[in-house]
Amino acid sequence: MSSAENYDDLDFDPVLLRQKYKEEREKRLREDGNEQYIEVKGDFSRYVDDPYVERTDREPVADEVEVVIIGGGFGGLLAAARLREAGVEDIRVIEKGGDFGGTWYWNRYPGAQCDIEAYVYLPLLEELNYIPKEKYSFAPEILAHSAAIGRHYNLYDNALFQTQVTEMRWDEGDERWIIATDRGDQIRARFVSMANGPLDRPKLPGIPGIANFQGHTFHTSRWDYGYTGGSSEGGLSGLKDKRVAIIGTGATAVQCVPHVGETAQQLYVFQRTPSGVDVRGNSPTDPDWAANLEPGWQKARMENFNSLVSGVPQEVDLVDDGWTDLIGKMLEMLRNGASEDGNGRTLPEIMELANFEKMNEIRARVDELVDKPDAAEALKPYYQMFCKRPCFHDDYLPTFNRPNVELVDTDGRGVERITEKGLVVNGQEYEVDCIIFGTGFEVGTEYTRRAGYQIIGRDGVKLSDKWATGMRTVHGMQSRGFPNCFLMSAQQGGFSANYPHLLNEAAVHIAHIVGYARENAIGTVEVTQQAEDDWVDTIINATGPMMQIGGEGCTPGYYNNEGKPNPVAKYSAFYSGGSIQFWDLLSSWRKDGKFKGVEFDGQELAQTE
Numbered sequence: 001m002s003s004a005e006n007y008d009d010l011d012f013d014p015v016l017l018r019q020k021y022k023e024e025r026e027k028r029l030r031e032d033g034n035e036q037y038i039e040v041k042g043d044f045s046r047y048v049d050d051p052y053v054e055r056t057d058r059e060p061v062a063d064e065v066e067v068v069i070i071g072g073g074f075g076g077l078l079a080a081a082r083l084r085e086a087g088v089e090d091i092r093v094i095e096k097g098g099d100f101g102g103t104w105y106w107n108r109y110p111g112a113q114c115d116i117e118a119y120v121y122l123p124l125l126e127e128l129n130y131i132p133k134e135k136y137s138f139a140p141e142i143l144a145h146s147a148a149i150g151r152h153y154n155l156y157d158n159a160l161f162q163t164q165v166t167e168m169r170w171d172e173g174d175e176r177w178i179i180a181t182d183r184g185d186q187i188r189a190r191f192v193s194m195a196n197g198p199l200d201r202p203k204l205p206g207i208p209g210i211a212n213f214q215g216h217t218f219h220t221s222r223w224d225y226g227y228t229g230g231s232s233e234g235g236l237s238g239l240k241d242k243r244v245a246i247i248g249t250g251a252t253a254v255q256c257v258p259h260v261g262e263t264a265q266q267l268y269v270f271q272r273t274p275s276g277v278d279v280r281g282n283s284p285t286d287p288d289w290a291a292n293l294e295p296g297w298q299k300a301r302m303e304n305f306n307s308l309v310s311g312v313p314q315e316v317d318l319v320d321d322g323w324t325d326l327i328g329k330m331l332e333m334l335r336n337g338a339s340e341d342g343n344g345r346t347l348p349e350i351m352e353l354a355n356f357e358k359m360n361e362i363r364a365r366v367d368e369l370v371d372k373p374d375a376a377e378a379l380k381p382y383y384q385m386f387c388k389r390p391c392f393h394d395d396y397l398p399t400f401n402r403p404n405v406e407l408v409d410t411d412g413r414g415v416e417r418i419t420e421k422g423l424v425v426n427g428q429e430y431e432v433d434c435i436i437f438g439t440g441f442e443v444g445t446e447y448t449r450r451a452g453y454q455i456i457g458r459d460g461v462k463l464s465d466k467w468a469t470g471m472r473t474v475h476g477m478q479s480r481g482f483p484n485c486f487l488m489s490a491q492q493g494g495f496s497a498n499y500p501h502l503l504n505e506a507a508v509h510i511a512h513i514v515g516y517a518r519e520n521a522i523g524t525v526e527v528t529q530q531a532e533d534d535w536v537d538t539i540i541n542a543t544g545p546m547m548q549i550g551g552e553g554c555t556p557g558y559y560n561n562e563g564k565p566n567p568v569a570k571y572s573a574f575y576s577g578g579s580i581q582f583w584d585l586l587s588s589w590r591k592d593g594k595f596k597g598v599e600f601d602g603q604e605l606a607q608t609e
């Protein structure tokens with residue numbers, strides 16, 4: 001778009017906004033990209049210690065099970081549930097934490113809450129006959145639900161908690177995986193499902209001097225209630241006489257800052273890039289609504305939500321919240337824009353304008369809620385929606401009106417230095433008693449580094465070596481050379497904002513393949529080279545999805561490899577047709593019964609048309 005006259009119909013100036021977004025992005029680009037973060041190991045390994053459960057000693061286990069599932073979060077629980085339904089009895093979940101729950105086991109920070117409506121986010125609600133108490137559940141309820149799933153599917157007896165897998169190695173001789181752990185276990189398994197989770201390994205910022213600080217520190221995913229007092233519901237009485245720093249203003253900080261601000265003597269929130277924070281609007285579950293739900297309601301609701309957030313209009317918006325509103329509004333603007341095509345705008349231009357308008361609303365909300373003008377200005381996000389994860393909260397922004405809370409905006413540069421006593425920004429030192437790192441989780445580092453174990457397939461080939469030049473799978477779930485092994489991840493699959501929905505679809509698919517192999521006494525299940533090559537081509541040669549997350553023009557963050565072009569990133573892309581098309585594709589593949597692209601004991605089934 002070249003001439004300003006094109007925008008006479010708008011009440012904002014897209015040229016100025018475009019320029020501002022560019023400046024904000026450029027300010028934040030850094031040479032070290034993803035390397036700026038410190039891996040949590042060696043001197044920093046205490047940051048991943050489990051603060052919730054005492055470590056118990058046990059004898060090493062040496063036995064054989066039919067299926068090992070690595071990870072007891074939603075992915076592992078869903079895989080186990082669907083495998084049980086497919087008749088598999090002998091399942092063992094191996095989990096680092098002390099219980100089921102995954103991200104909800106670790107993330108117990110005050111205010112932790114699901115961001116997607118609980119009725120579509122919590123898995124297996126109908127199977128367990130459970131209705132969440134509120135539209136957006138808080139962490140303790142989600143953790144309890146995870147345990148309930150474990151009990152319902154009888155997964156506790158065979159599970160190994162507080163156990164980190166260190167290696168899984170394919171034994172060609174008797175077609176088993178041998179899984180080694182940090183407890184000295186040697187477990188043989190016919191099938192393995194890897195449900196490690198996408199945001200599992202906390203990361204620390206490589207701020208100069210980070211190791212020098214003499215006060216207390218912890219990462220939000222290992223909240224230290226021993227120090228702060230209180231619970232996930234707040235009441236952090238231990239902070240009454242403490243000066244606290246929180247580094248980071250992502251989705252986690254947005255939820256915990258109000259609680260820390262409520263009790264700390266002084267809270268400094270160190271911001272590099274503000275999040276966009278829209279309305280939350282939580283409410284208790286209406287018992288009449290719950291009592292009248294028809295069988296199949298959860299699947300229907302999940303599909304309704306996923307359609308709306310994928311841009312497929314629906315007759316009704318069952319969830320009707322910030323997510324569906326946000327995408328719905330953008331689509332409406334698109335439709336309105338498109339109908340005025342007398343102004344000669346192309347679809348990408350109309351989309352950009354719709355995005356500007358939504359972000360204008362988000363910025364206007366900051367002015368409505370934050371009294372201090374400097375803080376309000378600094379809290380406004382200047383980037384496209386979906387460059388960063390959208391946040392929803394009603395108390396985060398007003399927290400900055402409190403006299404004991406100060407936003408320390410670093411103008412995109414991050415904290416300059418950490419000293420023995422505090423943090424330095426713009427040459428000013430802020431002395432604190434405690435630093436809380438809300439700095440997120442590793443993304444974009446090697447799969448096996450994040451998983452924490454080596455995966456060694458046929459002929460001693462490591463998955464990390466095979467994928468050194470880019471991920472290679474069929475449907476994001478199976479990789480040649482790694483028989484009887486299934487991954488659960490969004491990469492090379494269809495992405496949904498409702499991650500458990502995606503995990504459920506993967507679980508159904510995996511259970512289908514494993515179920516068939518068992519019924520037919522098949523030894524190995526492995527994708528063909530052709531199927532893998534074809535799928536990788538489909539992923540890397542796709543044209544961009546309609547609503548991209550973290551595009552190249554975005555401010556840096558984990559959505560776009562910290563703003564640095566990454567030659568192998570395109571291999572980890574989502575299926576460009578979106579989750580609905582992807583799941584339809586999987587479902588048709590299962591229905592036709594030909595298992596195209598999969599070898600059973602080295603042979604594909606006959607592929608008649």
Ligand code: NDP
Nearest residue numbers: 113114115205248249250251252272273389414415439440
């Ligand atoms: P994020 O990676 O989203 O945020 C990390 C924060 O740390 C960013 O604000 C980042 O700034 C900041 N940061 C990093 N380095 C520095 C530095 N040197 N100086 C100052 N600031 C720094 O992590 P979160 O834990 O907040 O969230 C991770 C993901 O977990 C979310 O995106 C979401 O997917 C999920 N989540 C979901 C929730 C839910 O469903 N309810 C709740 C919480 C999290 P910058 O942006 O500039 O990089």
